[in-house]
Amino acid sequence: MAGMIVIYKQPADAQAFDTHYFETHISLARKIPGLRKYEVSRGPITVLAGPSDVYLIGTLHFDDLDAMNKGFASPEGKAAGADRRLYAPDESGVQIFIFDSMEI
Amino acid sequence: MAGMIVIYKQPADAQAFDTHYFETHISLARKIPGLRKYEVSRGPITVLAGPSDVYLIGTLHFDDLDAMNKGFASPEGKAAGADRRLYAPDESGVQIFIFDSMEI
Numbered sequence: 346m347a348g349m350i351v352i353y354k355q356p357a358d359a360q361a362f363d364t365h366y367f368e369t370h371i372s373l374a375r376k377i378p379g380l381r382k383y384e385v386s387r388g389p390i391t392v393l394a395g396p397s398d399v400y401l402i403g404t405l406h407f408d409d410l411d412a413m414n415k416g417f418a419s420p421e422g423k424a425a426g427a428d429r430r431l432y433a434p435d436e437s438g439v440q441i442f443i444f445d446s447m448e449i
Numbered sequence: 450m451a452g453m454i455v456i457y458k459q460p461a462d463a464q465a466f467d468t469h470y471f472e473t474h475i476s477l478a479r480k481i482p483g484l485r486k487y488e489v490s491r492g493p494i495t496v497l498a499g500p501s502d503v504y505l506i507g508t509l510h511f512d513d514l515d516a517m518n519k520g521f522a523s524p525e526g527k528a529a530g531a532d533r534r535l536y537a538p539d540e541s542g543v544q545i546f547i548f549d550s551m552e553i
Binding site for chain 1: 496540
């Protein structure tokens with residue numbers, strides 16, 4: 346599998362963030378070709394180490410990195426990426442990691 | 450489900466980190482009661498936003514936050530946590546997030 350973890354810091358306007366994320370972004374992201382699973386954190390995030398101002402974590406799973414790359418290169422992938430920059434425009438407010446993974 | 454995401458920064462000695470993580474830590478962590486799934490990143494991590502010095506990401510899944518708390522309060526959970534502080538002793542070198550999650 347391949348995963349993308351997206352970690353959002355506390356937004357200035359949490360209600361506006363939630364509205365955009367849950368009412369627009371999720372439906373766009375779910376259309377990305379090859380997406381196998383999409384998980385979103387629910388409620389507060391406990392931070393044991395690292396930055397404490399984390400608000401929401403989304404995790405997207407694809408079969409492998411090639412499938413993920415193809416998915417994000419598609420029109421649907423580009424639309425989801427462009428939408429993300431609407432509700433989280435400041436790159437310092439988000440961490441995005443992409444990696445191949447194995448279940449152990 | 451509930452998830453714990455552990456993000457390790459590039460260690461000073463990657464070979465020593467790998468030896469400890471893959472030969473000791475994984476077997477300890479897999480003994481935590483209630484652990485449902487354990488995924489580890491494989492190979493380099495691409496960073497689209499956020500800190501660029503990320504080396505490895507581990508994700509542990511439990512049925513819910515209560516099960517996770519019980520697991521980490523157990524002797525096996527405490528042993529895995531203590532072991533983590535051996536190979537990643539500097540809290541600035543790791544991010545750990547705990548959260549309830551939903552598949553959407």
